[in-house]
Amino acid sequence: MKSEKKCGYVAIVGRPNVGKSTLLNYVLGMKLSITSRKPQTTRHQITGIKTEGDVQAIYVDTPGIHQRRNTAINKYMNRAATSVLSDVDVLLFVVQALRWTDEDKAVLEKISQTRATVVLVVNKIDKLEDRNELYPYIEKLNALYDFKEVIPVCALQGKGLDVVESVVEKYLPVGEHIYEQDQVTDRSVRFLSSEIIREKLVRELGQELPYTTTVEIERFEEQDGLTRIHALIFVESTGQKAIIIGNKGSRLKSISTSARKDIETLIGDKVFLKCWVKVREGWSNDERSLRGLGYSNDY
Template sequence: MNISDITPIPTPPAGFKSGFIGIIGRPNVGKSTLMNYLVGQKIAITSPVAQTTRNRLRGILTTPEAQLIFVDTPGIHKPHHQLGEVLVQNAQIAIRSVDVILFVVDASVPAGGGDRYIAELLNNIETPVILGLNKIDQQPSESEQLDESYQQLIAGHKWPIVKFSAITGTGLDTLQTLLIDHLEAGPYYYPPDLVTDQPERFIMGELIREQILLLTREEVPHSVAVVIDIVEETPKITRILATIHVERDSQKGILIGKGGSMLKEIGSAAREQMQKLIDGKVYLELFVKVQPKWRQSRQHLADLGYRVEE
């Protein structure tokens, strides 16, 4: 479905519930993968590189009895530059502006310092918290010690715990039921067929950034921003021009590759994902521009779409 093809907002049936659910956790615990699975469509990028989520992306799941609006936040971590500070501030703002907090951890490893830091942030929060143990498909057969480390993490709290895998879907029915139980009666905030409130341009840019992260890994980790410059739609094809901003000439060289090979590979893979998104043919042209130290400048961050959210 083209996410721009939406219907008017109907009147909810009796007993209908709705609300905003903040998905928080340290980087790379599977928050974006979880949201994609729950809404049934890829709207958030996923990558083995940590700290890939930058914007507060809303995913929308509508069932006959409820509408759940998931707010996928950047992984909470110690920031090392202005971009990192903006991301962490936005994640903390999200904690205070939702109806339920889903605190996601990586259950394939013991609770660590990053998990304890987030648990402390939630100490004085009145919002209901659910602890989600993700990646149970990667747990060893003897996982009692792992689970115990998370029991200790929330000692003193009455947070319910649910185990699941955002990859296989195991346990997600239980999670969904638990989340709905924690919501109050409410309206449809969005039309029932909408899966995200983000415009297609934003998701297109994220799909390009995802392929950069996947194909270059640590060579161009977080020094990249993507701006969609032009989207021209015709009955037969959608033409998209985008600019990839990096901080150094060496990163530009990596992204372009020998004879343009890397840029071609990035474009080809991103185009395939875009065609699934809009359900049609896409022509994609990519450009690379050097923007020195853009992550350190509030003005450059704002120009590229990264602002502290209200």
């Protein structure tokens, strides 16, 4: 008997910092979406495609849905996350084991209005002292919504993600594949390079510089086995610029070096990366600046 092809969209949603991007990267077996200890790391929809045999799952990682609606960039991020909800086949609603906050509640309210199959993914179970603690927690959440399945996982170590993948497969619709077998994302290496640089900024800058940086790739050229990248790091004040550059440029250098290594792994090519820091006051709260810097909700 000829088996049927399956294909569909799977959104990964939840409040900031629950491990959505970590989950996507593990499933794909590569670092596609940037991650950090800090909430609101992901700012855009990131598509990760996994094709195995007859099954193509098109995952969409999303920014954490949050309650800070004060600035234009925060609104952009919530739109980027919520706009996928209505067009997907499966929703992986990611929460952190034993934590249930007002932000999680608000995400569930949005999810309740969709027609997708909703699967509850309870992440970070490695943090539990006793697995039995999970039962009352899951019971509480099950009383709030009729989840199709509930799967405890540890995204960091990949525990339980095989179950997630087989549940996704079960609920994907029958259909022809949309992408080629070996395509992993619809994002360009240029975009992914800017994200990698942003990851290093978020990770290296600790609490000093929360959400005020963004990265634009000014030049991206491949020539004779070397990819030359010129990147502009935008900040909102000269004080922030000084923090990023560091003593005699040491911090910017270490950020650039670690970004370069990750970009080389991504593209499998030698990379020359040069980063400049520029001040653009108020960019994160200005719709026009945001659009100019690649924050556009037209997907």
